[in-house]
Amino acid sequence: MTTSEKLLDAAELRMRRTGYNTVSFRDLAADINIKSASAHYHFPRKEDLGLDLVKRYHARFFTTLDAAAAGENTRRGKIECFRLAYRSALVDDRSMCLCGLLGSEIASLPDAVATEVKGFFKASIEWVASILADGTPQMRHNNEAAGFVATMQGALMLAICMEDAALFDAMTERALDLIAGD
């Protein structure tokens, strides 16, 4: 694994817990046993690191999601994959969605990073909407898809905040029924 990847891993761990502004080059460098000046060699400005991190998160999220959804034949099965991606953030990583946290503090982000976060949500809504429409996007599906994404984000935040993982399932199962039928 390259030093850049190690830095991105360290940044993801920290930013998914405490956000963009609380994470310093010194902390990240210490995490992987280098000095902060070395970290700046790989990412000259913090904005460069933030941008690469959100791009990597975005790409990995949908690659993993598409692979899982490819094994499902029903709309409900595919959308359940989307829900499980958020559940995995909670259960496996005990962390927020990177874009859910950065999205909350979007007014404090560099413009380029903020734009990338918006891109993640746009892609998320379109992904869910495309499942609903079976390949033919429609405005109504977009609204339903956005509501589903919002519920996943809010449920993840609340479950982490309340330290109650079971609450995530309780909060999201009806949303799945609503969007995919009982």
Added chain:
Amino acid sequence: MTTSEKLLDAAELRMRRTGYNTVSFRDLAADINIKSASAHYHFPRKEDLGLDLVKRYHARFFTTLDAAAAGENTRRGKIECFRLAYRSALVDDRSMCLCGLLGSEIASLPDAVATEVKGFFKASIEWVASILADGTPQMRHNNEAAGFVATMQGALMLAICMEDAALFDAMTERALDLIAGD
């Protein structure tokens, strides 16, 4: 208005946009034309300010909500008041819910502030559940209420992030139908 109240107002404006950690005593003091040392006279530590701010937000949120819901006779009408409280944060204040933002970055908050944020969500869930149960709380109502709160929080975050206020209505109207019946 007292200086403490002015400081809390300034802190609320800033923290509902960028979170807890980006807000400094110097910024708040400058907002109300005093010096940061004077701000420390009113709130010795930042944690004191954060704690008072969340407590004030909590109290005001439910006072306003109760007043609005008292004018409604139906369950749906009362829960619609809850939705409108979030809509007002978006449309009137163009800001996140204070606790939605602080909840996202809860791992970076002083313990006392984090506890107070959790208290806001506990009270929110109980408020919605009590409407569902007409005064007789039940576990099933608690899960439905939590899901509704999650959707409001996620929808507010997404609408602000995507700079699309209309999206909030589109995302939340079905959640209201789901919980209160069509």
Added chain:
DNA sequence: GTCTATAATTTGATAGAC
């Protein structure tokens, strides 16, 4: 209550040696 002044720490970032 507010001020000036300042301490102690942390931060993003750079210069230059190896």
Added chain:
DNA sequence: GTCTATCAAATTATAGAC
């Protein structure tokens, strides 16, 4: 690529005058 050394700025917080 990584290091030491350093900078300029910002941060939380305190001491003491008025």
